Amino acid sequence: MEARYLLSDMSVMLGRSMRHIFRSMDTIIKVALMPILFMLLFVYVFGGAIQSGTGNYVNYLLPGILLIAIASGIAYTAYRLFLDVQKGIFERFHSMPITHSAVLWGHVLTSLVSNAISLVVIVLVAFLMGFRSPAGILSWLAVIGILALFTLALTWIAAIAGLSAKTIDGASAFSFPLLFLPFISSAFVPTGTMPPAVRVFAENQPVTSIVDAIRALLSNQPVGNDIWIAIAWCVGIIVVAYVFAMRAYRRRVLSR
């Protein structure tokens, strides 16, 4: 395993799965469509009745919508990993002199790129619906950074699922609980109106701090501690999920 080939191997792997994505554009559309429908539903159906305490509800809910998009987008990483294991493509790669971590990183980078495309589409739709932000370039960069970290964190969780699932349905089923986390958070309504037990959960789960941090950045409000809590959650999840994903990978590919 020669380190000097890591980057070149990784770029081959990235090129491979990016081709997969561009040849099945329906996956990107599917990933973007559901959050957009949620956004339309929340803004034009529920929005009038929701007291978010801000004038522009699209501005309020966009961060949560973006997180939902990521949570559904990463299911495809699990799906693609599962297929690679099942079809013996990983076995072929493994009997070749390539850096083994490049195989997984190729999928992870692909997840970052494809989710980024979906998010851009969603932000454009939000803009048409009235989303406006006074945020400067640094705040936007911070938002992109947080979203990338969140995508990485969920992608490594997806990798565990894709590598250890026994069936194709199992490989993507894990994403449903992740999809619901934004609903039990400050993403759509302020947590203040929730019953105490739900509120304690909502205020202490990662999505709330991430949503609050992104919302503050986009509206030029002071971010406070939220951003550090958000980053700590993401990095923590990445480290733990990475360890388990690599373990699942070795178990799956090297000792069947």
Place this chain on the structure above:
Amino acid sequence: MTDSAIITRDLRKSFKKTAVLKSVSFDVRRGEIFALLGSNGAGKTTTIKILATLLRPDSGASSVSGFDVAKSPDKVRQSISLTGQFTAVDEMLTGRENLHMIARLRHLDNPGGIAKGLLERLGLTDAADRNAGTYSGGMKRKLDLAMSLVGKPSVIFLDEPTTGLDPEARLQVWEMVKDLAKGGTTVFLTTQHLEEAEALADRIAILHEGRIVADATLAELKKLFPPAKVEYVEKQPTLEEIFLHMTRKEASRKEIQ
């Protein structure tokens, strides 16, 4: 340096409590076609996975191209390629892209030229820029084999290379294997079809219940049995011969039109 391309000594492997390999030892000489013959579950795939660095044995030693499989798997990987039991082509990529990808992963110069050459050699040029998902089973298998030829590895492992192929495609695979061996490549193949081993192999080892029960050339194996009795029988064409005859006639008729 010996003239052995593959050496295994007393390989043992159990999955949970099932002993799959109880003691497997054999030598494969450089440039020969070696067939590991056995019924389903005999341990053929397990043996191939161990030699291709995908699986660690519980005990025993093996070397490929002079490199210890356990100690220097990377050196082994440089000199081998594996065509697994299931066709491992990327169906979302074209045939050309599949070959190109493998050439780049083997860090070879001119991956485009390598892909082109192999496509020509295997008669896949017409289908080169179609997604491999649209290929027939035989074409997929050919592409799969072509991917194993990228970089001219000195040892090629083929795990049941003709399973699921129609007779025509199977003959083409046989021709490829023979060509490889002529070019000096060592071919290690597993099969459960006796006639495949008979048609291709220089040496045949029979794996039964986790042990090698025979290991010899076909001629030597035949000598183990009482001398052949001479019988006169009318030579009937086999169904395979009839099938090939009819389909080829059909194909040449179409070409004329």
